[in-house]
Each structure stands twice: as structure tokens, then as C-alpha cells.
Amino acid sequence: MGFIIGLVWFVVVIAIAMAAGLLFRFLMVQICPKGIAKEMRTAPMTASFGMLMILIYIIVAVFAPLIAPFSETEIVGREYDAWNNVNLLGTDNLGRDMLSRLIYAARNTVGIAFIITALAFFLGSILGLLAAIVGGWVDQALSRTVDVLMAIPSLIFAMLLLTIFGTSVVSMIIVIALIDSTRVFRLARSVAMNIVVMDYVEAAKLRGEGLWRLITREILPNAMAPLVAEFGLRFCFVFLMISALSFLGLGMQPPTADWGSMVKDNATLITFGDITPLLPAGAIALLTVSVNFVVDWQLHRASGLKEQ
């Protein structure tokens, strides 16, 4: 019986999500200028839903202090209070308001994941493009270094480095950005490699163009599509990794609200049949799903009609 009720709920949720996605797409097509509207029209339901969700996350993260009913760290009640009128989602293991912490965590976790991804991208894509264009020993040196760094599984490597540098937000940002930049390097290099062999790059070289112009005018514009998609994917990886580290108690440190550590702190409730600790985990999952849906749509578009 429980199974059937679960199934009904599942179907209802999916239907609402689909409807929301469709409505959002319709609105965007109406609001946006013509060029973007035309692209929006090609978005499948999953991608529309994803875009809507990303938008909501951004709004929540930016306006967290305005939306949250309580502050991030204030103790407002008993420990593990059930859902009630004051604390809508109850309280956590220290008696802090669950909903408020969920909202603040959006700001902390998403913000840090974004910073890390941007750093990793900055480092990885510049070095990757450089390796592809300059070639020779520069390429060899960078590629071999990255090969070795990638030979250590990323979570393990992150834990090793965190042991060395201590568990703090700053060291986590640096460590994960560094590890992830190796993955970005690989992709940027291989994308650029495919472009470097094109005749138009050869023509530009023969014309006597400098390195800066080669990168900015000839290669980067043609590498943008896969790099942007990769940014989305990387963001998901980074986001999942910091959540995992926080869950293990090695990432964000208390009392900062963070979805990963919130799951950890309240996990005991699950065995008692209370779903509250699943909410922060679900918040993580929902955002990564949304980003993945959008990226998938973009990748599909970029690959053209290959899959017909």
C-alpha cells in the first residue's frame, strides 16, 4: 500500500515539474528578445524545468537573508523539533531552524561551488589552450603533470591534501579547484587540438598573427560551446564533491550552514522514518539534476543532427 501511495506521489511530482517547465518555457519565449526566444522554443521539457530551477536557486541564494525566517546560527527551539507553525521544517540537532539553514546553505554551498569551478576553469582552460597552441615541450610538460595528478582518484587526493593543509573553507577551495583544473585542462586541450589543425588557424599563423589574437579570435570563439557545457558538468562535480566532503565532516566547518553537513548532522532521524534530513540532500540533487538537464540539451544541440 505504501508503495502505491509513493508511486502516486512520484507521478504527481513529475507532472507538476513538467507543467512548471512548460509554463516557464512559454513565459521565456514571450519575454525574451527574438533570438533567444527562438532557441528557447527548442528546449525540451527537462531543460526548461532545469532552467527554472537554476533561476530559483540563484534567487534564493542572492536574497537568502530576506527570505529566511530566522538567522543561520540562532538556536530557536528544542533539538529535533518536528514540523510546526513556527519552524516550518522543524529544528536540527542543535535546535536551529531547519528552513532558514536550508536557505542560507544555498548561498554558502552554491557560492563556493561556483567560485571553485570558476577558478578551476580559469586555470585549466588557459593552460589547456596554451598547451594545444604552443605544443612542443610546454605541451609535454603540462600534459605529463596532469596525467600524474589525474592518476590519483580525486576524492582521495582531496582528502590527502586536506590532511596536509587542514580542513578549512579556503584550503578546500584551493584544493578542489586545483584538482578539477586538471580535468578542465584535458578537455580544453583536446577541444583546442581539434581547432588548431584547422586550415583557418594555419592561415592565421602564416599571416603572422600573435599568440593572443590566435587564442582570442581564432580558437576561443570556436571552443566556447563545449567549454560552456563543460562548465555546467564541472559545476556538478565540484558541487557533489564539496557536499561529499562536508558530509564526511571534512569540508565546510560549523556553524556555517551547508547541505552536506546538514545531512550528516541529522541523519539519525531517517531511521525513525523522518524525511527532514533528506531535504538538504534533495536540494543538492535537484540543482545538479537541473544543471545536467540544461547541459544535456546544449550538448545535444551542439552535436547537431548526429543522433537522428
Next chain:
Amino acid sequence: MSDQEILLTIKGLRIEGRADEEWLEIVKGVDLTLHKGEVLGLIGESGAGKSTIGLAAMGFARDGCRISGGEILFDGINLRTSSEAERRALRGKRIAYVAQSAAASFNPAHKLIDQYCEGPVEHGVMGRSEAERDATELYAKMQLPEPETIGFRYPHQVSGGQLQRAMTAMAMACRPDLIIFDEPTTALDVTTQIEVLSAIRDIVEQFNTAAIYITHDLAVVAQMADKIKVLLRGEEVEEADTRTMLANPSKDYTKSLWAVRSYARAEQPPVDSDVTPVVSVRGVTAGYGTVDVLKNINFDIHAKRTVAVVGESGSGKSTAARVITGLLPPHTGEILFNGTALPPDYRKRSREQLRQAQMIYQSADTALNPKLRLRELIGRPAQMYLGLNGKALETRTKDLLSLIELEPDDYIDRLPSELSGGQKQRIGIARALAAEPQFIICDEVTSALDQLVAEGILKLLDKLQSEFNLAYMFITHDLATVKAIADEVVVMKEGIVVEQGPKAQMFQPPHDPYTELLLSSVAEMDPDWLTNLLEERAGLTAS
């Protein structure tokens, strides 16, 4: 032989292809009748829909295409109303297909014989061992070397011409009633093409197989077909038996196709021996690693003159261009420009030296940055080399567009993707001209284009040459192009210049044996050409 028995009837065939979100008609009501044992040639330029029609004769539409109207009757079976399983039972068994690129159409993971036997075994025509014996026999008929063992090789271990014959043998495996040949020799060198053509013709005759032979090459179809149908943008232009069609085509479009072959540039007076050539290639030996692709190459290119460098794939003609541009510094030898030696590496050359030598590429699709507008594509060399900016640059860019016969205001802000193939190639020309060079290398600039479009490009290059006193190095594998545009010819084979001299002299005997082979292998419009040539060559070897 029941000549009158009809094998295939196509009536009012319509096929649509999807572009973005719309369905566009690419075949617009074509009729076709084929008798048993008859060979029909389908010719037309790219976009004529000839391959699509060929596949439709098998009841097949590529992904992104759909058959939207008409009737396809194969030996009484309606291929439009029959089930997919029924059509599958016909494919490979009663209707077979030979693709353009055998190298890409053989599965790299399986041996030739396994791919041969797959058809007969899966269709239940014969058992595996019987099919293997049969394969050996057909391989021998297709004049493949070592027919007993060649089947046990993987596709990458066999040459292109042999693969194409192996594919024809595979198509014959179930002794089909009809074979579709889709440009089977287009990817091959001319000397290889002859062998494949004659093998195909023999085997089709021997088994009295009907065939649809699809090609853009008139001279080739003249050798193979009993009757020819000319297509243009998905519609039939005309159909007649081969000799009638060649002797007197009735429609203007067909006549224009025929006429392309007659273009030739005006004869130029010989160059004075004391004039310094613009470019001089002196004793160049070059290659990758320790392998020499070029061996002691020498030739000169003068102002207002076109030197055609001719050779088949692997002859080293493109490597020669890379050496001249400085992309590949030679092991020995040097490049002189107006009498002075150029630094071997382009990175060591001055901006002025780079400006003087420009290049036009074979494929405009890869030679033009797809993200830049024409304004920047053409304007950049003028800005860089001549220091033009602002208004002056815009005026110059528009002048260049006018020179290549494109309406400046309409085109200046377009992206390459908004141009046709011929227009893209013109932009490549404009970009080279923008540097105001003395010397331009044209690397197979017309080989990716349809004949009529290619002719336009050749004429334009010709006009620009006399206007700006340009020296051209024209790299090509196509002797018809050489005849049309060259003043001097350099024939290359495996990195060696086998013969060089003025064009008139090159096309007159006596020749070097390789030049002779090359010249005689170029198909002619005469339907008896192949037969005569084969007899001639057989006579030569016999005596």
C-alpha cells in the same frame, strides 16, 4: 535474354529532408524505369538528389529523410507499402549497394570475407563454406591479387582501389537483380579508377545485372551506362540513351554541363629567360622525420604565369606547398623569392615576406573561421599588412568583395555558414588578395566544387591574375583543370618531378611513361573510350 522485362519502376517519387525544424523537398517527382540487365546512369551536381533516389530504389531513406510520395515497384513488390522486414529481405539479396568510399563502408572490425559471407548466410542463400568458395571466385573475377587469401585481411590492410572492387564483389554475393553504384570511383586516383571501372563493367555484363550508376562525372558515366538521366535540384532534366545524350543533348542545362570541359585560358607568350622568377624552388628535399616526401625538387614560377603541380595522392604536391609557405622547413635546398632566399621557417620570415605569398585552401569550410564575419575575415590581412583602419578598411573590404563578384553591402556582415560552397571559395580568394601579394598558392581549390561553380572560380582567378600580375602555383590532381588554367606543368610522382615544361609540350608526345599513363587514364566523353583504351593497353602488353 528478356530485355523488355521491367525490373524497377519509380513513379512521381518525392523525398523530403529535414533542415532545422522544417521538412524540405529534395526530390520533386522523379520517374524512372529500369529493365532487367540494363544500366542507368544518374548524373547531376551536388544537391541534385541522385544518391537519395538511388537509396529510394532500395526502399531506404537516410536518417533525417523520408519518402513522402510516389511509387516504387521492384519486380512487382511495392517498396512503399511493404513492411520493413520485407524490404530487409530484399536488401543485399536482390538489390545491392556499392558505396562511394569503400574504405569507410567496410567495417574496420571484421575481415573482408566475413563481411562478404554475412549477406548470403544471413539471407539463407548459401552456407558459410560455399559463400567462402564463391568469394574467392568473385575476387578473382574482379582481378584482385591473391583472391584465395585477400579475404582474410582486414579492410585497413587493403588499398583503396582493391577495397572498391572487393565491395563490388560483396554486392554480387547473392547475385542480385539490381546494384546501386553510388559514385564508386570518385574517391580514387585516375589510374586506379580505370581498373575499377573495367572490373565493374565486366562483372555487371557477365551476370546480366541491372544497375543504377550514380556519378557527377560525365565521362565516367558514358563508359558505364546504357542510358543516362540528368538531374537538377531533385528534378529530371532529360533522359536518353547514352550515345544520343552525348552527341546531342536537348536541354540547355545539359549542354552547359558538356561545355565546361572546353574552357581554356588564353595562350601566354613564353617568359624571357633573363627575368627573375617570383618564386624559385631550388633542390628541395623535405619530409617528416627521416622519411623524405620530396626528393630534390626544382621549379620556377614567374609573374602573370600559372604553374600547375599535378600528381596523384601521395605524390608530394601538397608537401611542396608546405615547404614554400615555410610550414615545413626543408632538409636541404632553399626557396628564392624574387632572387633572395627566404628563411625556411615561416616564424623567421618578416611580415613583408609573409604578405607576398598567400594561400587558398581546398576546403573553404575549414579554411574560414566559422565564427568571424566576412568583414573581419577579409579585412584582417588588409588591416595587418597595409595598416588600414576605420573607413579606409571598410572601403577596401567592400572593394575586395566587388572584385570577387559579391554584392558588398549585402555580404559584408555575413558569417561563412550563410554562403554557398562557391561563395566561400571566393572569400578565400578575397582574403588572399587583401594582402596584395605577388604570389598565390591554390591548393586543389576547385576539387570540392561542382563543375559549373569550379569554372566560375577558374575564370575569376584568371581575371585577377592579369589584373594584379599574380604568380600562381596551382596544385591539382585533375588534368582537365590543368588543361584549362596552366601555363606550365610539373608532374610529380612519389616525391619526384617526373616531367616539367610548358603546357603545350606536356600534352604532346613523347611523354615520360608515368605522364602517359596519367594522361591516358583521364576519362573522355566518348562511350567507346574505355573499351578502346583497354584494348590498346592489352595490345601493348601482348606485343
Next chain:
Amino acid sequence: MSHIWMMIAQRLALGLVTLLVVSLIIFLGTELLPGDFAQEILGQAATPETVAALREQLGLNDPMHIRYVGWLTDVLRGDLGESLANGQSVADLIGRRLGNTLSLALYAAAIAVPLSLSLGILAALFRNSFFDRVANASALTSISFPEFFVAYILIFWLAGAGGPFPSMANFRGDPSLGDFLYRTFLPALTLTLVVTAHMMRMTRAAIINLLASPYIEMARLKGMKPMRVIIRHALPNALAPIINVVALNLAYLITGVVVVEVVFVYPGLGQLMVDSVSARDMPVVQGISLVFAAAFVLLNLTADVLATLSNPRLIHRR
């Protein structure tokens, strides 16, 4: 065939070199550790004399390269040092738990690999159908879930109030095979769900990428059935990317167990690693990192060699 053996020997050598460099990086970890290693062992109460004596005894005064060689020789002899936390031999600590982690990973792999390959092939065969779309969307979804989310959902659903499975996979002594499979079912299922999606998507993509190839069209024009076209014509050519993605996911299984072990309180290497990182027990962290890195390198090496062997162009040269 000799060139193949050459190639394999080359890859093996490269793998060894990689492992050597990795060991160097891991060794340098101790060097970068702020504070004095000897001080760390003895604690704050130690006198400067005893610290100096211990430094001498541990060879901390020797130049770095000599200490690295010494450390590496010890590692190769199976001596990974002693835990700072409880003085136990690191090799023993790891030895006791490595088997648990490996068997859990193997359990998950045994379900995930066949499942994802068949799903991937089916999705490619019925591409753009309803089945494909649903499979694709669920795959994307499950890739996006953090492991602990999947794990807790499973616990909530299958282990909570009267559910059939235990929520904790801790056991003492040697359980029977059946008992082991039962107790570790939820962790194994979590891992399976996490990696299956990725492998399935990549298998599908690897096959679909090939469907536009002329030789696939040729096979269809020879009248071959769709299933045969996929299995016989596309799959052999898609092997290299598929092998690589399987290796990647198996490697992930071995390391990705960390979170799952913590959720299910499973006595494996990951659990030990997390505890040691919190306690900054460097010798243990070093030892486990080395084991994981070795497994990772070894798997990638195997995949590399297998992918090479699946390419007829490399096996049968002209």
C-alpha cells in the same frame, strides 16, 4: 605480434613511472605538513631533547631524497609506518579492511557492469523511443544525486521501520557468503545505482556515435536486422570507449565507497581514511592514498591495454 607486446610493455613501464611519481607526491605530503613530525608523535609535553632524539632515530635530519628512498624501500617491503593515533602498524590496519572494501566494490561491479551494458545497448537500439527517453532522463537524474542521498533514500525505503534490509552493514568476524550479500545489499545497491547510469549513458553514446558511419549504413543496406547491426557492426568498434568508461567507473567504485561506507558504517578502507583525515593521522592517510592510487593506475592500465587489443588496426598491421 611482437609489436603488441612492445606496446604493452611500454604502457606497463609508463604505469610504473606514474605510480612512482604518485608515491613521491604522497611522500611530499609529510614534508608539507606544518609543524614537526617528531613533535606531532610525542605530543606537546615532550622535552626538546626527546624530540631531537626521535628526529635522529626517525632519520628526519637526513636530506629529503635519502628519506624518500628509505620510505619507498620500506613501502615496497610492506612497511607503511605506524599510526600516529594508536601506534598500530599501518599495513595491518589497511590489510584488515582492504578485503572488505574490495568485496563490496566487486559485489556492486558484478551487478552494475552487465546491467549498464545491456541497458546501454537497448537504449541505442530503441533510440529516441519512450524507453530511451525515460532511461536517459533517469540516468541523468541518478548521476546528479549525491551518493548519500541515494543511500539514505534506500535506507528510508528499505531499511527504516520494518524494512527488509539492515541499515548498518557492520559485522564482526567472518560472515557466510549469503549473510554478507544480505547485509551489504544496500551499500552495493547504492554504488550500483550511482555508476550504472554513467556507464549506460556512455555505452549508448559510444554506439550512437557510430551509427552515422558509412559501414553501419552499409550493414543496413545489406538487409541486416537492427539488433545485428548494433551487436555485430557497431559494438566491436565502440569497445575502446566502453572499456575505458567501465574502467573509470570501477575505479570510482573502489574510491567512491568512502561516502557509502560512512553512511552504512561499513568497516572498509574509506571509513578508516575519513577517521584518519579528521585526526590528521598522516601515515595512515598516506598508506590508504597509495593503495587507492595503485588500484586506480592498475585499472586504467588494464583498460588501456584491453582497448588497444580491441583495435584490429593495431593488432593486424599492414
